[in-house]
Each structure stands twice: as structure tokens, then as C-alpha cells.
Amino acid sequence: MERIETDLCIIGAGSGGLSLAAGAVQMGARVVLVEGHRMGGDCLNYGCVPSKALLAAGKSAQAMRSGGPFGVAPVEPEVDYAAAQAHVARAIAAIAPHDSVERFEALGVRVIQAWGRFVSEAELEAGDAVIAARRFVVATGSSPLVPPVPGLEGVAYLTNETLFDLRTRPGHLLIIGGGPVGLEMAQAHVRLGARVTVIEAARALGREDPELAAVVLARLRAEGVEIVEGQAVTRVSGQAGAITVETSEGRHDGTHLLVAVGRRPNLDRLNLDAAGVEVTRAGIKVDAALRSSNRRIYAIGDVAGGAQFTHVAGYHAGVVIRSILLGLPAKARGGHIPRVTYTDPELAQVGPTEQEAREVHGAKLTVTRFDFAGNDRAIATGQAEGLIKVMVVRGRPVGASIVGPEAGELIGIWALAIANGLKMGAVANMVAPYPTLGEVNKRAAGNYFSPRLFDNPWVKRVVRLVQRAIP
Template sequence: MDKKKIIILGAVLSLIGLWFAFDLGQFFTLEYAKAQQQALQETINTSPMFSSIVFFAIYVIVTALSLPGAAIMTLLGAALFGFWWSLVLISFASTIGATLAFLFSRFILRDWVQGKFGHRLAPINAGIERDGPFYLFTLRLIPVFPFFLVNLLMGLTPISTKMFYLVSQVGMLAGTMVYINAGTQLGQIDTLSGIVSAPVLISLALLGIFPLIAKAVMGVIQKRRVYAQWEKPTQFDQNMVVIGAGAGGLVSSYIAAAVKAKVTLIERHKMGGDCLNTGCVPSKAIIRAAHTMAEISRANEFGISTGETKVDFKQVMSRIHNVIAKIEPHDSVERYSKLGVNCISGEATILSPWEVEVNGQRMTTRNIVIATGARPLVPGIPGLEAVNYLTSDTIWQLEEQPKRMLVLGGGPIGCELAQSFCRLGTEVTLVEMADQVLIREDSDASELVKNQLVKDGVSLMTSHRASRFESATDESGNTVQRVFLETSQGTEISVEFDVVMLALGRVANVQGFGLEELGITTTERGTVEVNEYLQTKYPNIYAVGDVAGPFQLTHAAAHQAWYAAVNGLFGSIKKFKADYSVLPAATYTSPEVARVGINEKEAQQQGIEFDVTSYGIDDLDRAITDGEDHGFIKVITPKGKDKILGVTIVGYNAGELLAEFTLAMRHGLGLNKILGTVHPYPTMSEATKYTAGVWKQANAPQGLLALAEKYHTWMREGKKKQNSKNALPESDAKAPVESALKEK
């Protein structure tokens, strides 16, 4: 920090220190003003201009130094100077003081903050350069943050000083008028009865409801600003048009039809979207086949002898397509038409915020839901186009089983398919750039999955990156395909394969249907930018599912669809913020990995004080009888409390076991409630109760237990002593017996 900055910073800190050291804040209270009202009023009457200048200067200093007291000074000024003159003084003094604080922050801190955090602040800087005046005006009109904080933070942004001053002068005017009006009324209170007078009550009411009024006004202004270039129809053909018939689109249109809204669903390809046709359904069908093969290989473990087993790959793929066909009616045009949805097959184009075109037909609609999904990411790795590559969309068209498969990506899709094809007899190499598979999971969960992948025969290569592909012809005229992998140490190796499966993530489908023309923005991840109500730039256009993120899960899309449909159809009455606090997810490897809430890794990143409770499923009776005694349940709770913050389960049917914890979290039930619930024996679900039991043991009330121990000791030893006191001495007890013997 240069010398000038040090001097200015020192001067400002000294002034702030003097304020608190001499307790100057005591002079900026209503009580002091009332006590000195007559004297102050006489001074003002005697020297109005001098008094105004002094008040103005003090107000500028208090605001510029971000000292507490500006609100009180506003009320005081109104009480002493009257409405109009105090409005002039305070309006300009507050803006000048705010601008000085803005300049101080800019001069002292902006270069350092932008230099250190510039890459993270880039989106904010871009937003300020584009819409900075509007953002500032909103903050001035609706005091969500204290004004002094707005002054200092805006100094760190690219907004110009001139623009900051002008917007602040106009933006703070309405709020200043409300405060001054309240001050003029408070200044007239001389007795307790004056507190309940109508003018004072009205002024206080205005003070309370002003933020709400300002927020409503800003909403109207923003809406007009967004829709300025579009002409809104006077009437509409539809209440809602949904683009995309995957999970999000199907649920949105179903809800709309259920509440008797007129809704049209447009799908350009297949009803059911990725989940039915290329995702959840076919992948779970092949996992089932692979699981059957793995069970057969374990037959001897259960005392069963089998002959030679053989995989009929064509039959495996045929069953997958039969499963899809069997589920198709659930998502079919026929079913949704019966439910009241107008289903159209074709390419949709959004022409305006209220107009959609499909197959040359234009229709007007009050709301639009974008549910266009995502597609597999195909990276720009050199040579990729020259080799035989597949994605999660195209792998289901295989007719011959690959002998050697390369899988790029160790996320859920990569791990599930790598394990499945390996169990069916394909030589599989799985490559992952990170140092573990399932990078979002805790290392202990990832380790169990890794060990099973290796045990099944997958060649696992973590900390490797595909740098290039090559397709060549060997001496025999056969085509040889290989990938060159770079290790974390910089060395390079090559791996040959017959097909490569790309499992490197998915890209949102945001192009080709009018978003660019409407100026609807996307995030850094390439998804449609939505707010907490799932609204895009245009409040009547919503986005759900993979195209909106942040989760690429079928049930997350359906969850979002409820909010989009309800907010779109009833938002003028009541809107709901999308709630992702309890959203479960499962990876269907063997063992399965299921999670809800935060895991240990995320709790550490968030700086949460937490406890970890673990239960090993190898201790569970039912797991032992089924030969599935592996894995664990791990629960994250706050220190000393039974509230469930997150659960990770690794093991057989982990996704099914997760449901009880998800229910408990959703309805605020802790581990004590789970412990008090009867579970049938012997079942896998008992694992949840035993996990709660482990927590209870670790959090047992030691003080009460000590008292209980003393009570039980007293019950044993105290009564024994009492009985011994009541017993006769040994000599007295023998006397009657001896006397009787003598008589005999």
C-alpha cells in the first residue's frame, strides 16, 4: 500500500476512533434531541443558515465515515428544520457522504480486491457494467443491505463515480422523504397521548411498509424493462406451453392439465426423453443383466454348482429394448392426451415471451416451460473423430459385444457401464483424470467402489488424461485403435481398444429454439440461468431439468417441474422457491452409493462443526445371510445433536436404504426418532436403526447414567445393609435351636 493510501486510511480510522472514544453517538439520539429541542430550535431560529451548514457538514461526515447515526440524524433534521428544508439538506448531504465513502473504498481497496479475486468477480463486474445503475437503484429503493455497506461494496465495482452519485441521489429520495415525514411527526410529540395520534401512526406505518411498496414498484419497473421490446397479446391460446417431453416436461404438463389449465407439450424426438430412451431405463436394464452374471459366478459360495455360463449379448440388448417398450406407455402421447395435454411432435421455436411456433403453427401462451434436457459431452480430443466412439445416447445400438472397451470418465455413468460391460465379459479400461472415481463422494465411499471394479476385472487408471487418439492399420491389415494417456507425472502410455465410451458429462440443450434471439442468458456451466423460482430473464418463461441444472437427475427435474408449473399458473397469487435441501441421489454400481444432504467432504469445506456416525453393514444379520455383508452407513450431524445433515450409504441396495433417511430429513426427524421406530427382523432396513443406535451410544447422557448407576447400587447394597440390620445376632439365633435339641 502506497504512502497516500496509508495516510488517508489512518485519518479515517482516527476519526472513527474519536467518535467511539468520546461516545459522540450519545448526541445523536431522539432522547437527546427532545431534551435539547428548545435550545436547538432557538439556535436554528437565530442563525438558520449557519445551523444548516453545520448540520449538513456533520451529516456528510457521519455518512462518509459509515458511522451509526445517519437514520437518527434524518429524523432529527426533520424535527428541527421541517419537511422541505430538511429534505434538501439531507438528500444532498447523504448522497455526497455516500459518494465519499464510495471513493474511499475505491481508492483504498478496489485494486487489491480485483487483483486477488478478479477471476471470481468477473461475472459480477460484467453484470455491473451491463446493469449497474439498475442494480444500484434497486438497492437504494429497497434497503436490503445497509446503505453504508452498499457504498463501500459499489466502490469495488466498475461503476463510474458520476453514475453512482446520480443514481444514489434519485434512488434514496423516496426513502428519505418517508423518514423525514416520520421525523416531522415525532418532533411534535410532547406527551404520551401524542404517540397514538393519527399523523404519527400513519408516518410509522409508512416507514414499515415502504420497503414492500418499493419492492412492488421495482418489480413493475423491471418487468416493463424486460418486456419493453415485445408486444404482449391481449388473449392467449394456451395457459402453458412446455418444450421437451422428458421428466421435467412431462411433470410440468401433467400438473397443468390436472388443474384444468390448457397446456401444449412439444417434443421433437421421443416422449420420455433421455431417461426412458437412453439413460435411466436402459442403463438399469443392463446393470440387471450384469448383476445376474455376477450372481451366477458366486453360485458356489451358496453351495450351488452350475455349468458353463455364456452371455448372449444380442439377447441382453434385445431385453433392454423390450424393457423400454414396456415402460413407453407410461410416457406416451396416448396417456398424456387422455390426461388433457395437447401433445405435438415437432421442432419448437420461441418467437417472443408469449409466442411459440411448431410445424408452421403459431400459438400464444401465458407461460413457457423449457425442458429441453442435455446431451453427452463430446470433447475436442485430437483424433477422436477417427475412432469408434460411443456415448450414453448411442451405446444402446450396439449389436455385437465389444472385446475391448475404453471408458473415459469415472463418474456415475462411466462407473456403472464400465462395471456392467466388464461383468458381461468385455475387457474394460476405465480412465479418470482425478485421483479417485466418483470424485464428488467421500474417499472411503469411492474406495469401496474402486475395489469392487478392480475385483470385477476393470483396469482402472486414475490420474490419467486422454491426450490424443490414433487409428492405424497393422501389418495384417487390421484396424488398430489406441488412446494416448498422460499421467499426472507427465509420462505417456497407450491403450488399445475396439470402442471408446465417452462418459465425461452432459451439455445442456440451449440452442436452436430461440433463446439467443430472446437474450435469455446462460451460466458458466452452459445451463439456462434461472432464479430461485426457476424463472429466466422473462418472469413467464421457466426452465427445469438438465437444461437448468444444477442437478442432472430425473427426480430433480420432476421436482423442479412442480415449482415451474405452479409458479407459472398461480404465481400472481403465490410463488414458491425451489427447495433442494433434501435431494437424494444414487449411483447404481456394485456396491451402490446413495447420498442425501452433505457428505463429510462438503461439511469440511463449509466449515461446519459436525460429528460423523458410522455403522458397518458387515455387522448386519440380514446382510450376512444374503452374502452382502459389506459397505457402511455414514451420517453427518451437528456437534452433540441428532439432526441429520447428510447421509452416505455404500452397499447392497443402498438407494433403497436411503429413503428412510430422506424422509426423516424432509420432515425434521432426528436419529432419536429413527431409533424409536420398530424395524422388522431380519431386514436390511435395520441398518438405519443400528446407525441411530451408534449415535446414541456416542451421545449418551453421562450425567444421568452416573445417577442411574448410583440408584442401582443403592437398590442392591442399600437393601442388603437394611436386611442385615433387621437380622438377629448369630448367638441369639442359635439359642432356640439348642434349647429344642436339649428338650428332645
């Protein structure tokens, strides 16, 4: 068996592992990358990329139904579901070379395509090699969580890892889980001509601001998605093409079942006990520097037990690079990390929601708002339904919530402001091109200052005095 000694061994070639490997090797470190499945991880192969590609197909279909207000006669599109899924496959294939073994080997990374397992506190076995590294980083990501629902194990159900293999459109897609994944796939499929029922035990989009989530849910219901809330699934039965989901209040029959209730960290193959690494149900237990109970071993991304987003994994990679390669103090933060639900309209959040901010800041909190109905670009494009809220404490934004067109793009400026401790004046002073959706951010910031300027008697008194003094 080959023995490899290296500076850094990364287990997992998803977003975080690839970012770390590319950065570390180009900074002069010896890097070994271990991956037992597909390069690019969940995001490229089963998550972010394929879901957004299928959403784009659904959006094209919906555009044919919704042209009436623009003088374009609405028609029901002829949807070729297999062709829509072929578009998904092409999107993955176009991005795959950037994440490929060939690219990383060309950078100087030693890539081992095998599952890795720790055999000691300082050694990892993968394939025919034993890797001894100064530092290890576990970046194995997460997998779909399959709940212990009676009967589920005997039914042919889908997860995000198998959904994009379909080539025949579901007649009636049942979705267990009313979170972002469930609702994104619900809208994509109803727009592509399927009947869709979403079953959620609590409140759909329950993590999000209820006022903003209601806008998304109303749109999905208007497009034909049946959303059942407050009903826990008690049993699943049937066979391929005829599946029944029983809940606490009734039953739902469909042809296909998608399970989208969350994710679990990928830890099973790692033999972490041998490495002396402490784990919890959420993942590997890490400190603020993302270091585990074994000082040689770090964890990043989904497996680190925090927010499960591709961009978080990439951010974590930057944190550990500072610590591992440069010996600089570095800690991961969470307050500036945005998240987006890519429905139409989109729903984006950074920092706390209004309710969460009130619980923390109380009377110190000011919430400033602006409706997309006041944005000229949104009016011109027929997308004037939407809202932005910004949570402000002592003149600085601490959180922002946006529902509306391109909310995922618009949230970036608030993530920037929060990450760098900027004041609201920084956004208010920005000159946004007209007419753009980006003006909603500036208008929201302006609304924060408006009462301080227009409703302040001292400001009016100063203005009158100045006017009298000017000849």
C-alpha cells in the same frame, strides 16, 4: 400457420416436462407440450432405464460366477449380448406407453411433435404452429458432452445415446470418464464378458466420499475392470474395431470407445436470444423459483444448470406447478436431493459428504457410522461389505453416505429426514422389521445416541439413584 393460445407451453417431453404436463392439465390448465425427438426423453430412451436393465443382465451373469460360498458350483455363463440388449429394449418398450403421445393427448394435453424455437419473448414456433402462452417452461434436458480431444471426431465412438444400439459384445471396451455412467457401464460389460478399461483424468468417483468410493472401485477391479486414474486423454485414433486412446502416461488399445465425461444442456435449437433469456455454460440462468430473466419463462431439470438427475426434474416440476398454477411462493432446494451410483455395491449420497460437511460445520459436526458387517440380513445374503455414515449437526442429519447392497433404497429415509428437518430420534425410534437391510439406518441412528447414553456419567448416576429408590 396455426396460432395456439394456451396457459402453459412446455418444451421437452422428458421426466420434468411430462410430470408438469400431467399435473397441470389435470388441475385445469390449458397445456401444450412440444417435443422434437422421443417422448420420455433421455431417461427412458438412453439413460436410467436402459442402463439399469443392462446392469440387471450383468448381475444375472455374475450370479453364476459367484455361487461358491452358497454351495453352488461357479460356472462361466454363456452370454448372449444381443439378447441382453433385447432385454433393454423390452424394458424401454414396457414403460414407453406411460410417456406416449396417446396417453398425454387422452389427458387433454395438446402434443406437438416438432422442435420448438422462440420467435419473441412470448411466442414459440413449433412445426406449423405458433404458440402464445401465459407461461413457458423449458425442459429440454441435456446431451452427452463430447470433449475436444484431438482425433476424437474421426473415430467411431459411443455415448449413452448409441451404446444400447449395440448387438455385438465389445471385445475390449475403452471408457473415457470414471464417473457414475462410466463405472456402471464398465461393470455391466465386464460381467457380460467384455474386457473393460476406464480412463479418468482425476479420481474415479471423484465427487463421492473417498472412503466409500474405494469400496466400489475395489469391487470393480476385483471383477476385472481396469481403472486408470490421474491420466488425461491426449489423443484418440484408429477405426472401428481397433481404437487407441493415448494418455499423459501411455496408451490403451481396444475395440470400442465409450465417452462418458458429463453432459451439456440442450439449448441450441431454442433461439433464446429472441426470448430475452440469459444463459450460462451450465444452462439457463434461473432464480430460486426456477424463473429465467424473462418472467414468462421457467426452466426445470438438466437445462436449469443444477444437478442433472431425473428425480430433480420431477421435483422441479412440482415447484413450478405451485408458482405457475396456484400463484403460491415456491423455491427449489438442493440439500435434500439424493443421488445414486448403481454399481454393485451401490453408492448413495444425500446432502454433503463428510469432508464437505466438515468444511461447513466444523466442530459442530458429528459423524455416526455403522458397518454392514453388523447387519444380520447382509451376513445371511453374503453382502456384508458396506458402510453408512450420517453427518449430524445439533441432533439433525444434514447428510448421509451409504455404500452397500440396496444403498439407493436405503438413502430414502435420510432424504425424508433432511427434507422435513427431522431429528435423529425420528430414525432411532423407528422399528425396522428383522432381518432387513433397513436396520442399518436405525443402527446408525442408534450409534449417534449410544455415547450420550452409555458413556455419560450423569446417566449412570441417575440410573443408580432410581434403582436404589425402587423397592
